[in-house]
Amino acid sequence: MAVCVAVITKENYPLYISNIPAANELKFHYTVHTSLDVVEEKLSAVGKTASDLRELYLGLLYPTEDYKVYGYVANTKVKFVIVIDSSNTSFRDNEIRSMFRKLHTAYTDVMCNPFYTPGDPIRSKTFDNVISSMMMQVC
């Protein structure tokens, strides 16, 4: 089962993409990229958008035969996308939410690092560890 986690800025370029297994990375890049359209669509639909967590969590963006894509938007329009293999037992909504929350927390930690300039690709080992643990747990 493959899981991919991606962090995309509001300019819609990726800050971080990682997937397990490490193969077919390009495929996940493509998937994440296509999911951006759905994200934008949901964002525009929200409109007034409060900072409500529930609104931040976009839920299942779209499913394919192989996997499901979940989306989450932060207040700063930074998007998190998680791709989960469909073969994996469907996750409860709460689990997905908790994953996004973890992702958001890890992202804020990276942002807090004064040596990190926003907009740079995320190269933090700590962040990588968090992501890996999350994906392994999912696996």
Add this chain to the structure above:
Amino acid sequence: MEGLTLNEAEQKCYAELFAFCDVESTKKLAAGSKVAELFRAAQLSNDMLMQITDLCGAKRLGYFGRSQFYIALKLIAVSQAGLPVRLESIGTVHELPRFTIAPGEAESWHTAQGHYEHEGPQGPYGSAAVLPPPPGRVYNKKLHNAQELPSTGPATTQRILEKQMSSKSPPQEQTSPAVSPQHTPPGSPTGWHPATERGQPVSWKPFTERSMGSGEGNWPVGSATPQQDSWVSFTNTRGVAAVDDGPAPPAHHVTVQSDQTPARVATKDAQQRMSYSDDPWRITEEQRDYYINQFKTIQHDLAGLIPGSAAKEFFTKSKLPIMELSHIWELSDFDQDGALTLDEFCAAFHLVVARKNGYDLPERLPETLIPKLIDIDDDKDVSEKHSDATFASSPVETVANKSPSISQTWVDLQQNSEQWETFSDRSSSCQTLTRFDTNITPADPETAIVHPVAIRMTPSKIHLRDMDLAASGQDASPPAKLPCAPSAADEATAPAKFAAKNNDGFHSSESAHSSDVDPSSNDSSRPRSFSGTSGEDSKRMAPPPPPPPRPHQTHSRSSSLDLNKAFAAAQQGQTLSGASAPPPAVPPRPHPHVLQSSKSVDGADLTPGPVNPLLSSQPPPEQPNFADFTHFAALQFVPEAEREAAAKEARVAAQNDKHIMKVEGQVDERNTSSKKPSRHRMKSEEESRAEAPAPEEHFKKTGGIAALGNTQPALQRSAGKEKKAIQASIRKNKETNTVLARLNTELNQQLKVNFSFLFTFSSPLAMFSSLPLSAF
């Protein structure tokens, strides 16, 4: 001599070194003491030094011209970088050569004192304490702290050099307190212009190391001291802008630099002893003092925080790659707040120093570096003037010992944070449960009231009483312990307590209260809840079968006077307008009608024998009951309905003092009567009846005590007991289910009996009908 390009930092450094060595200002550095000292400070083997001198051409020339000197310095840097010393490799290395205080002394230290447990870790460790980036700063500090004033020439020159370097060195430039050259090269430096290039002026780490070592270790060698002092002075002179080529006054103590660039190496380093522990991640006292000093340069308040931007600026001077600095930040910012406390700063500083000395950054923060979540040593970390002595390594260790536990808790907290997050989700679900609970109990005080009374003696009484109270709007009597009674009482009190409720709201509040009361009452809640549910069921099922006989309305449980009153009132209500009294709180429901009809039926139902005639009279009044109960029947889980049915039945039963049998008989009657009106109704009625008697029976079984207990606790509702209400309702439902199932079987049997009767009757009728015909 191939062209040598030096970056700006290198150029400065080398120039200063050259000036430092060029004591005589002859532009020629003889292979004198200073040069030799300087080269030795590079911590290179003598052979290497010889090779370097050969390569640079000094040997050829017999002296170190500027170019030779620069080349030599470059070669030193090359060798220190680990590259083979070749002229060609000069261009590859652009780090500044590192010099320690007294190479000779250092060596002697090594040999003389097996103090260093390991050369490697300690060395770098020592230098770790002395953060290279702006070594000059360090040296300044060191000098400042050093009490001794360099009086020796080398020290002086060093100081001069330090001053020069400090003055010239930009924040990020490494000023190398070059060891005074032993000799000055005779030749004049051939002119060559070091081009400025990008450069990573390598911190004078070795130098700092030496200083560190010397500082920390004993000062066995006298010369070491002055040199250390020189180092110290060098750092102090850092703040001095003037470049003094001449011998600087030994006693020239540069003011502690107030440079924007934090001095990495504090003078304390010089004083620091080589009392390193094996753990390279352990901060020694001297190091800690130095870190504290550095902290103060940024943040005067030791208990304050260094904002991320300032810390970034500070640590960027270390010339470490941003990635590594980022990693160090991630490690050291324990609380992830974007700012560094003193402990975090020390940890970060320590990591930077370690990294500078070649240690790879750990993946996780070493335990010894974990900042104390509880500031135990804050008092100790006073100003540098005091803390030095007080801040022994032991506190650090103790703190470190504590920090792991704290860090563990912190880690646990972090790990639990996710749990907390999930918990929030759960909490929402809990709320839904509570809401659900309230929904489950649609106000139906009547049922609750009636329910127990139907079956149980005491409960019935209480129920009647409660119902009367509720009807009259009086405050519920002290909660009777009858299962239904309490709910009824609660309901009665509820309306009294909660105003502004319409009938429906009234009922809902009552029911809610009853439901809440159920969970609120610990022990009694259970029976009460059961009774309530069963009562509701009974109500639902039985379009009020004649209330089961109310054995004793003066149930012992309800010792309160109110009970008696209620009993009397209930009786009166039952006898008179029973229907109206019992279900006072249930205006919308046609319970009153049902009750009335039930009451009317009660009289008839007193004798279970003649079912048919009674049934005939019953059907019409029962129909509305049926309708009502069918409505309730639909709400299987609605305890109120059950309660209502139960209450009504209870009333009836109380009046008739009939027990389950009566109820059943009533149910049978109703069943038969219901057959006429509609079959579908029958089912619902049967169900309701089954439910009604079932709960009633159940109530009897549960006992009046429960009801009494219920009424009493009813008044003690608490939001926190909603869960109990839920559980109680669940239990009720289960019990009612069982009871209903049994009732169903019984009813079916009765149905069969009735059918048999019909058949028996029908056959003779047919015969009779046929007779006349035949007769005729």
